[in-house]
Amino acid sequence: MKLKVEKSLPIVLAIFLPALNLFSNRNIQVNTSLDFYTKWMYASLVLFVLWYVLDGVTRIKSKYLIGYVITSIIATISVVYLLFVLGFIDVNESEIWVFLIKMVSASILFLVIQYALKANQSLMHLKLKEEKLQTENYKVQLEALRAKIDPHFLFNSLNTLRSMVRQQEPKSEQFVLSLSDFYRETLRFNDASVLKLYEEIKVLESYLFLMKNRNESALQLNINITKKYFEHQIPTLALQSIIENCFKHNLMTSKQPLKIEVKSLSDLRISISNNVQLKLSSQVQTGLGLSNLKKRYELLGVNNGVEVLQNEKVFTVKLKLL
DSSP, rough: HHHHHHHHHHHHHHHHHHHHHHHHSSSSOOOTTTTHHHHHHHHHHHHHHHHHHHHHTTTTTTGGGGHHHHHHHHHHHHHHHHHHHOOBBOOGGGGGHHHHHHHHHHHHHHHOOOHHHHHHHHHHHHHHHHHHHHHHHHHHHHHHHHHHHHHHHHHHHHHHHHHHHHHTTHHHHHHHHHHHHHHHHHHHTTTTEEEHHHHHHHHHHHHHHHHHHHHHGGEEEEEEEGGGTTTTTTEETHHHHHHHHHHHOOOOOSSOOOOEEEEETTTTEEEEEEOOBBBBGGGGGOHHHHHHHHHHHTTOTTTTTTEEEOOSSSSEEEEEEO
């Protein structure tokens, strides 16, 4: 749409400026050698050419400013001379400077419009470039943040699997399948900044199956997410990273099981809560996982994407759906 306006603008100006001058200035006499419409056509053609002459002039870099000014003056004088040669105007000597001033004014108008158009184009190009760079920066930063997922999870899972195999545990095969599913899905979504909620839940279920088998009766899980929210999006592995923090910072025993509840809220948020029974080492933790997740929301242009609520008994994190 903008391109069409820029192409049609010189035509519109070239047609209407001569008409405005002819109808408004009674001091300029129409020469009988050419009829009114022919003169209008000639003037429009000259102004149209002047537009593109000045358009070329405006492309000169600022260090050639003197040449730019000289070229603009020459172009304007040439237009005036051409109008006289064509017989478009026949003015008294006392009026020639008035006419010249009008032509200079028209040239200035053209230059101002052209600079405005070029400034707008430059601004749009700069904005697109910045958005592209910002997108690339988002990808790099998101990749770096996702890379901070606890690397010990794989080693712990393999140790659990070894123990299950030694004991000929019937769930060993399902454990292998869930471990495979978890990493396959993680790799498949590696380049994605966000996931559909149902995809995130699928990854989470594989992860929780692994953790449940590693901890048996020491873990109690309750997931209650309404299906109508499944098409909403959430930062990749956000739920998994929050629940991973639950395991990392809290004790789990059969006598004191870790209770985790994941549920959807009516305000388009997902709530993840757990009972607080901190490990001694967790009291000095810096909350890197939550900090990373907040940064990921910010990189996606979402403010207040993570809300943390805590008391002596329950720790809750609410994540905004996108």
